[in-house]
Every structure is written in C-alpha cells, then in structure tokens.
Amino acid sequence: MTSDAPLLAAALGYMATLFLLAHAAERGRLPTALSRHPVTYVFSLGIYASSWTYFGSVGVAEQYGLTFIAVALGPTLACLAIPVVWLPLLRLVRQYQLGTLADLFAFRYPGRLTGAAVAVFALVASVPYLAQQIRGVVSSARTLASEQSIPTLALQVTGLLALFAVLFGARHVSPRERHAGLAVAMAFASLVKVVALLAVGAFALWGVFGGVSGLVQWQEAHPEAMRAVFTPLEEGTSWGSLILLSFGAAFLLPRQYHVAFAEGPPDRWLLSAGWGFPLYLLLINLPILPILWAGQQVAPGVSADVLVLALPHAMGAAWLSLLGFVGGIAAASAMVIVTTIALASMTLNSLVLPARIEVLRHDAYARLLWLRRALIAAIVVAGYGLYLLEAQTGPLVQPGLVSFVAFGQFLPGLFGLLFWQRATRAGFLAGLGAGVLVWMATAMLPLFALSEGTPIDMAVLAAGLGMRSPDLWTVPTVVSLSINGLLFAVVSLFTRQSAAEVEAARRCADRGSAPVEVAPATSAEALTGRLAWALGQEAAQKEVERAVEALGVDRGDLRPAEQRQLRELVERNLSGLIGPVLARMVINHGASAGSDEDAALADQIRFLEERLGQRSGVLQGTAAQLDVLRRYLRSVLEGLPLGVCALGPDRSVILWNRALAVVTGVPGEDAVGLSIGEVPAPWGEALGKLAQEEQQGVDQITVRAREGQRSLRVHRAELERSALPGGAGTETAGTPNVTGAGGIASTAGTAGPAGTAGTAGTAGTAGTAGPAGGSGGMVLLVEDLTEREALQAQLIHHDRLASMGRLAAGMAHEIGNPLTGITCLAQNLEEETDTPDVRDRARMIVEQALRISAIVGSLKTFSQAGSAGSGGRARQAGVADEQRVAARVGRVPLGAVVDDAMRFVALDRMARKVTMENLCPEDLVVLGERRQLTQVFVNLLLNARDASSVRGQVIVTAQASGETATASVIDHGAGIPPDLVGRVFEPFFTTKAPAEGTGLGLSLVYSIVREHGGEVEIESQEGIGTTVSVRLPLAPPSKEDPGPSAWPASSSSKTSS
C-alpha cells in the first residue's frame, strides 16, 4: 500500500487540469482549431468508455473471454450505420432542437407521458451506473492506498464532479448550445484514459512478458488461457446480445446522445467520428488481454477488475499505478459529468416543468439555468448516496450492463422513429412499459439482491431459451426486447395515430410537414402573448425578437408565410429550452383551433412550393418525377403571356407570374404571401374587389397606374377545395379542379365597354356558380388590353375620317356642278343688267357662291387627304395620293415654312392681335410638300391665335430627334376640355362659334401630316394652353448642309402681330 496523499493529489490535480482546460476553452483561450476540431469531437465520444471499460473489461475478459470486445464492437457496427441512423438523428435533433432522449421520443410519440416515462426510466437506469463509477474510483483507490482516506477521496471527487458539471455543463440556458469547455474536457479525459491504458498494456507486454515473442511463448505454454478467451464466442448468445446492446448504447445512452447530438456538431464531424470512434475503442481495448494475462502471472488472486492498477503496483511501478489511477478517475468523471448533465435536462423538461411551468413566469432564463444546476447536483448526490448504501455488489460491469439493457429498450422506439411511420405512441408506451417491467425483474432487482439470490432463477430462464451458460445480460436482453418489440409492433398496428403523431412521423422520416399540418400563421404579438403565459413577458419578447431577427424580417411587416415561419422557429427554439411537448403546448396556448384554417391552407401551398424548390435536387424516384412535372407546370404558368394570380381560400396571393409582374410593375416576390388587398396600389384594390366575388366571371376594368391608365380583362375561376392539401376530393382525368367561366376565347367577345377608372364592372358572361366544395381559392387571369384598345381606337378614328372624306368628296362633287351654274348665271346677270341694285345683288350672289366654292375646295382637299386612312378603296386612294405628294416632295426648311405661315396669318387685319414667335432652327429641314406644310402651320397658327387672348403669345419651336423633326405650336389660350381633346381632329368638329369655323382645319392638318408619314399630337389643359406637336420626317443632310450638330439651338425669332 502506498500513501494516500499522492492519490489525493493526483485526483485533485487531474480535476484541476480539467477545470482549467474547460475554463480556457469557454473563454476562447484555446485555439479554435483545437476546441472545434473533429478529433476533439471523436475523443469526446470516447466517454463511452467508462470505468466499466477501463477497469471492468479486464474482469469481463477473465470471465467471458473475448466477449469483452463486444461492448466496443457494437458501437463499431453502429458507426457503419452513421448515414442511416446517426446522421438522420443528428439532423432531426438540430432541426427541432431535441436536446435530450426524452425530448426525442416525446417529439416522435407526442405527449407528456412519453417524455415523463423516458425520463423516469433513464433516471432509474442511470443512477446505479453513476454509483458504479464512484465505486470504480474507490475500488481503484483501495487497491493503491490505505482505507482511511478513501471515503474522503470519494466525497471530494464526487463534489468536484458535481461542481464541474454545474459550472461547465449548464452555462447556457439551452442545453442545445455547444459547451466548448465541456467538449474539450471530455476529449482530454478520453485522451488520458487511452494513454494510461496503453501505457499499462505496454508495461504488461514488455515488463512482464519481455515483448511480443515472450507473450507468444506464454500463450503456447498456456493453451487453456487461449481457450478461455475464445470458448464463450462459440456459444454465441452472450456475444450477440452484448453486441446488440452496445449497438444501441453507442447513441442511446444519455451521455452519448448528449455528446453525439445535443451539443450540435456539424455533419462532417459525425462522419469523422464514423471511423475515429471505432478506432479509439479498438485502441483502448487492445491492452486488455495482455493486462489480464500479465496480472494472472504477477498478481494471482487479485480481482481482475483492478488489475489495471494492481499490475504496475505489484511490479513496483508507482508512477504507472498513479497514471492508471488518473485514467480511472478520467473515465469515471467524464461519464458522471455528462450523464448528470443529460439527465438533469431530461428531468427538467419532462418531469419538473410539465408539473410546474408557472415557475418560469419570473426571470425564466435564470430559473431554467438554476433548476438545471440544482438537478445536476441532485443527481450526482443520488449516485453518491446509492454508492454509500453499498447496495451493489458483484462485478464492476454489472450496473453498466443493467443500464445497457435498460437503454436497449429504446431500440424498438428508435426503429419506429427512423423507419416506421406507422408506429404509434400507444405502441411505444406499451412496448416500453412491458420491456421496463421485464428489465426490472430480470436485471434491476438482481443488481440489488445479488448477494441474497435473484428472485428469478436465471439458469432456468436461460435453459428455456436454449442457452448453455447463463450470463448477466442475455436473458434480460432477449426477454425484455422480444416482449417490447412485439408489443410495440402489435399495439402500433392495432391503434390509430393521432394527427400530431402523423405529423411527427412525417417530420422524423424527413418528409417535411404533412400538408394539412403546417403551422398556421400567428402574429408576433399573439405569439408574445402566448409565450408570456409560460415564460413571462420579458422572456417571451426576447424569444420572439430573437426569432424575428433570425428570419431577417421586419417585425411590423410580417406576412402570413413569415408569421408561420416565425411561429415554427419560436417553437423550435422553445423546444431547445423546455422540450418539444411543452414548447407546443405553450405555442398553442389560447389558440382557437381552426380559426385561421383558410390562411393555413394557403400557407401550406407556399410552404410546399418553397420546400420542394429547396430540395428538388435531392428527390429520387417518383418524387423526382413529380418534381420534374411540378417544375414544368410552374414554368408554363410563369411563361404564360397572360397574367396569372392564384389566391388561397383566404385570398392571399400564392402565385403571381412574370406577365402579371410586367403588367402591374409589382414583382412576384413582393406580392406572394400578401392578402390580395394588400398588394401595392392600385392593384390591390382593383384585383381585391374582383376576388371578393364568389362567382366565376369575366370583368373588364380600367386601372390608373403610375405609368398611365391600363385597361384589363380579368377572368375569375374558383378552385375546388379538394385541390388544396388535405382536400378529400380526387382529380379524375379530364376534369381538372378549376371551373372557369367558359374559357378566355369564348368569353372575350362578350366583354362590354370599359368601366370607369378604378371601378370594376361585370361585363362578360358570368359563368356558373362555383364548383361544389369551393372555395379552395381563386385564379385570376389578367389580360392587358391597353395597347389593343389604343390600336382599336386609332382604327376607328381612321375609319371615321375615311368615311367622312368620302362623304365630303361626294358632297363637293354634287354641290360643285350646280354652284358652277349659279356662279355663271350670277356673273351673266351682273354683266347684262343695267340696274345697279340688281348688279349689286348679282355680285353678292357671286361672292357667296365663291365662298361656297372655297368651302367645297376645302372639302375636296380634305377628301383627297383624309382618304389616306384604312380600308379597301380608301387605302388605294391613299396610296395614289401619297404617290402624288411624293412627286412634289422636297427638302423644306421648317423655319421658313413657319415664317410663311405667320405672314399669311398676319394678313388678317381684323383678327385678334397676338404675338407670334418662330423659334425653329433655320437649318432644320424636313421632307415634304412646301405648300401643304404651309397650310398645316397656317391652320395651327389660326387656331392658336383664336384661342389666345389679346396680346397673347404664340410660339413655334422645333427640334430634331433621330430621323424626325418635331415642331410644336404653343399657345397660352383657353385650352380644350379633356373630353373634347380626342375629337378635335374629326372633320366638322369645332369648339368655335358656328360662324367662325368650319371644323375642317385640324382634320386637314391631320390628313396632310399623315400623308407625309408624320404624326400629330395635342396636349391641352384648360385655362393654361395648348401645344400641338407635328412630327415630320427629317430630310437627310445634303452635301451643302453642315449637319445637325452644326444647327443652332434656336433660330432668330420673327414676330408678327
């Protein structure tokens, strides 16, 4: 026996190192490359190897031969299943913030009972295991030191473990947040124990056997030792059942679940652990047999459970004994620390909070932390208390095996969670309950009554199962798991899943939310109110703000889709804090079921679209084919030249295609998710009114948009409710779930005249009433008629001008002949009569006839020009006229033409006195017929003059642009009323008094300019003035011209009055 002082110092020194490392990692004083390296994660998974492996494996090897490696081969097999078991679990845990095993099962088999059952069972199964670790430390210390100091050592180590777990295992309010200090400390512990065990193994090999050859010689000399190692494997039952148990324990033990999943490692770390963890287990198991054999040589009669220490101690290697002791402390402490942290979170979320959630209403975060810390301390104390009771006797591995069998009971439930969507909560609880009862009878009770004989005769049970040599774990494993699995399957098959179970099953199978179960949208305020009920106002606001920030949206501008995301995110975050069951309960507190069912349905469509869009690359099989179809139909909708807007039952926008974005100027991403009435003005109001109609139909509306007035024809079609997720109806071939208003083509012709701006008038033929089972929403098909209507108006105008031209030509012809006769007769009378009175009257007749002749002349001119419009003969005549004009066309200086026109106008001395100013560039030359162009400007100037007040001003400007020149005649006169502007080019239309104008001036201007290939536009505002713009083709620069760039900005003005 050595002094106990070095042991105490070594234990305390190790614990101090652990504290320092954890503290440094938490404070960021360790390089991130080290604290966040996959190797650190692999080593932290090494906490799987507890005192059992460290000390007890030698004992198992002695009793069961090579079976001891089955405890590590199970996790090795489990690591082969990383892509199908660990990775889906990790993603599930990460996505839904499932911090503990109880949270995981309560998520898949929803209900408080599930979480509570798992938590209680985990506690009952783990506390003896914790006691075993303390016992392991004490046993090892007893091997090396005097008895007196041991109780103190056990108490001190336990106290330090509790302190460490409290300080570094409950630093963050959510157990899902990574504890860097804890991870580094656990990795360090794993490193220490593997180094210590390898050192003892090396000592056994070279110190006792003198090397590999010595060991081989010893084996040859002791064939019975080799047979003892391999014989248990031949029977196989113990071996197989232990592999099965350890397969599950690799990720189902609370400490493994916590490190592997709850601490939130990235996927790639898990992949590294896939081979790193088995390699670690191999290394730590490699020295076990040499230690056993060397121990049997050097220290016969010593319990194999302590040979790791007894061997070097017997050989006088005190330093190695001390290292071995520190390795044992490392193995025990790591297991205790992480297990208590995991159990504390489990107990808090599944037992304490469901009973007293109201304790969180004041200072929720601090209370959560302190509750967790108190539970950690309580669980460590419970383990220590059980150790003190000395209730456990027998091999060191016994409590560990009992614990393994216990956590093996979760294997059927885990299988259901990952692979069997049909599994029900009732099945899980029935199977688990039966398994626990069997476990209690066959494993737990024997653990505490080993010295007094077991209540169940294991030998009889083993014989019944066909086993030759009963061990400590096979019977409990085989019986409990068989009954558990059978009940789980049978009860699941004969019970019905609740909606929550169906939803949870889908999520666990990574199929996303069921369409009918997507969370309904909830406003941020409503969420805060619900959370405040459980967490208090301050924490509720913080949670909602955190989620809003994570979503990157403005709290005041949350659309229904974003509200749904917010709700889901808050629920997930809460799940990390208080578990999934309580999180859902809190989030649904006070919510009236089905109140916003319609909104939820619309959300679901968007959610599915969004989710499929994200995952389209990873779909396979039928899902991939359906996705191809979905994307094709989506592209058809997007590419339609008609605007398409799909609305949900709540009239929120689900689809807003590209054409509609072009028509409205509102991008799809700005519109989708909004209620149709909330779409930016004026479209929201205009389309919203139509969407309120319940009937199918066609409407023609006029909308005053920022860029001008737009004329639209909107087809409404109601969707059947069965078209939506969860709809009961099925679609049959050829009967799509949309009932239109008879199709676009058939209804297009029935549209009536445009309504007034901003109003909707039902103009087309209303279809039949909505389909049975509506409303599942609505489709609005938007045709932009603006350009078509403008063209139609132009055509109508041209036709009207053409017909008037023909009428004028006919009238001129009919009037001309008799007028010639009248004029001739009047002139004859004037010459032949001697009576002055008659002569005067005859002259008056001639004058009036000449006036009529002038009017007829104008009519003829108009008819020749105005026929250049549209339609058959008129078009042919127009072509002839254009040819005629073309023959006389030449280069005409615009400024000179305007000057001529101003001079003509100024000849009328009786007319109103106005100032006329010609600002046309002198060198601006157009192509045209000079006389006709002069006529154009004479007419325009006369109108401008007549419209202006006395001493008013008329300005003519001109400028070149591209291949045209635009001359503008600007007056500041009375202006033209808006409703008359469109008619001023019509023949015989005038705003002047009847005796003052014929109404042919502007129509003549129009005709002449059109003949020249130009255009006339008029802009007028009442009381401000009128601008008439004439666009004419610019003459190409001649050799003499200096070119447009040399033209002056404005010519010298000419004033006439």
Add this chain to the structure above:
Amino acid sequence: MGALRERNSAAEISTIALGIGVLFLVTPVRLVWARAEVGWGVAFGVWLGLVGLAVWCARATRREMRERPER
C-alpha cells in the same frame, strides 16, 4: 426520366457495410476468426477491417453531401 446513377448512395453503402459487419461478427462466420488457433490478434484485425468499412461509409456520405447538399 432520371439518369442512371453512377454510384451507390451512402445509405446503400452503409447497409452493405453493416451487413458485412453483422456477417463477420454475429453469424457463425465469426468462428473463422474467433478461434484459439488463429490467435487473439486476428480479432483486432477483423476490427480494423470494420474500421476500414466505416471509412468507406464516411467517404461515400461526404461525397454525397458534397454532390447533393441538403441544407
């Protein structure tokens, strides 16, 4: 509609590896290596082989994650 896959998925490789592992560890095939005549070191050799299978699975999963990033 979909193109033929060039490689097995990580899940398939994992299932194959798990099958091989179970074959060597749990079925009577284990008696080939779990015999006193072949020595106890062979057991660790088999174990190392399983680690090799685990590396294969990890590589396949890593490649799949690179090619089809899920999140």
